Amino acid sequence: MACGKLLFFFQLILFGLSLTVNGQLSPNFYSSTCPNALRIVKQGIAKAIKKEARVGASILRLHFHDCFVNGCDGSILLDDTSTFRGEKTAIPNKNSVRGFKAVDSIKASLEKACPGVVSCADILAIASRDAVVQYGGPTWQVRLGRRDSLTANRSAANAFIPAPSFNLRNLTSSFTTVGLSFKDMVVLSGAHTVGFARCTSFRPHIHNDTNINAAFAKSLQKKCPQSGNGKVLQPLDYQTKFRFDDKYYQNLLVKKGLLHSDQQLYSGNNNADAYVRKYASKQGEFFQEFGNSMIRMGNIKPLTGTHGQIRRNCRKSN
Numbered sequence: 001m002a003c004g005k006l007l008f009f010f011q012l013i014l015f016g017l018s019l020t021v022n023g024q025l026s027p028n029f030y031s032s033t034c035p036n037a038l039r040i041v042k043q044g045i046a047k048a049i050k051k052e053a054r055v056g057a058s059i060l061r062l063h064f065h066d067c068f069v070n071g072c073d074g075s076i077l078l079d080d081t082s083t084f085r086g087e088k089t090a091i092p093n094k095n096s097v098r099g100f101k102a103v104d105s106i107k108a109s110l111e112k113a114c115p116g117v118v119s120c121a122d123i124l125a126i127a128s129r130d131a132v133v134q135y136g137g138p139t140w141q142v143r144l145g146r147r148d149s150l151t152a153n154r155s156a157a158n159a160f161i162p163a164p165s166f167n168l169r170n171l172t173s174s175f176t177t178v179g180l181s182f183k184d185m186v187v188l189s190g191a192h193t194v195g196f197a198r199c200t201s202f203r204p205h206i207h208n209d210t211n212i213n214a215a216f217a218k219s220l221q222k223k224c225p226q227s228g229n230g231k232v233l234q235p236l237d238y239q240t241k242f243r244f245d246d247k248y249y250q251n252l253l254v255k256k257g258l259l260h261s262d263q264q265l266y267s268g269n270n271n272a273d274a275y276v277r278k279y280a281s282k283q284g285e286f287f288q289e290f291g292n293s294m295i296r297m298g299n300i301k302p303l304t305g306t307h308g309q310i311r312r313n314c315r316k317s318n
Ligand code: HEM
Pocket: 054, 057, 058, 059, 060, 061, 064, 095, 096, 097, 098, 162, 163, 164, 165, 166, 171, 185, 188, 189, 191, 192, 194, 195, 196, 197, 198, 199, 200, 201, 236, 259, 261
């Protein structure tokens, strides 16, 4: 009897622990306060991608750049104010992050249906999942209930968002700094199966690196010369730029990664190689892991409870 009671209390404690660890965000967070929230975002992103195929990739990147800077709190969406400079002009973001109008439009639809309920941080998480699905990738159950920050931090964006010049060690440390693993880093980099990069971002890799396929480098050098227009775009996955698949990893195996940082994941003798080989040959495993890693990325330091606010307009605090 005493033993049974003890076990019961032990279970209670375990339950309490699991609540504090996993209970912050939940898939059903809006089921009573905004039952159509998920449908509205899904329709919004479908419409936006129909108008411009790239925008889903851009929003997926916004979610990443949001989460790596003081957690997934919508801070990247804030415009500059008289009291702070926003993250949009930080080095990794300037002339590069996009998709804000599509986010505004989704937010406007949500405000019409359920004013002041769905956070901008959650919009990024849901829209990212829906974009991946729309591009033919995996689905996962998005955890919800993030609240929006009142402020942004430009220097934190410079400090925490990894750069394309990073080596494997640098990449690993940016992910572990925010609580993600080495494997998460390899898996989430697979997001580069969709979208584009500017010449400025891949120029050093195609001109000066040796771990690149020579013919591939040569053809890119024509489009992105040593000097000149740094804005020219190239697909991150030269094979299927709007298809979420495992071609990104296949490209790395033949040294056709676009960014220096991409090719860092496969050299033939580093500890990311085994993952790259696995995901290049087993798309199903990549898909499964991508969903799991996106959930972990989406869990980075959310504002919950009475912290932060639900912005009415994603570009400014209320
Ligand atoms: C591993 C470290 C990473 C580095 C160094 C990196 C770097 C970059 C760079 C330099 C670009 C091109 C930007 C430009 O030239 O305008 C880019 C694009 C992109 N990144 Fe990453 N990235 C990383 C990880 C991720 C992760 C984790 C995700 C999402 C889960 C992601 C999603 C994207 C997407 C979708 C694009 C294309 C965006 C568009 O076409 O608008 N990246 N990334």
